[in-house]
């Protein structure tokens with residue numbers, strides 16, 4: 589579980605890196621073609637859409653972890669699928 593400010597621990601970041609290496613052996617950035625990705629420092633989320641297209645701040649969230657390419661491109665993945673729970 590990430591810390592209250594959303595920071596992932598070193599162990600969690602390693603778990604994500606291991607999961608990604610198992611799933612994707614040749615992950616190339618679609619923008620700069622680099623194979624070098626860094627696991628993002630924090631867990632991110634999307635929020636559900638509320639009535640009339642508003643942001644539903646009381647709804648469920650979709651926790652995500654990120655990989656960051658050297659060019660700055662960010663790829664998001666389901667935290668649960670990477671073994672990270674909240």
Ligand SMILES: [Zn+2]
Nearest residue numbers: 617620657659
């Ligand atoms: Zn890139």
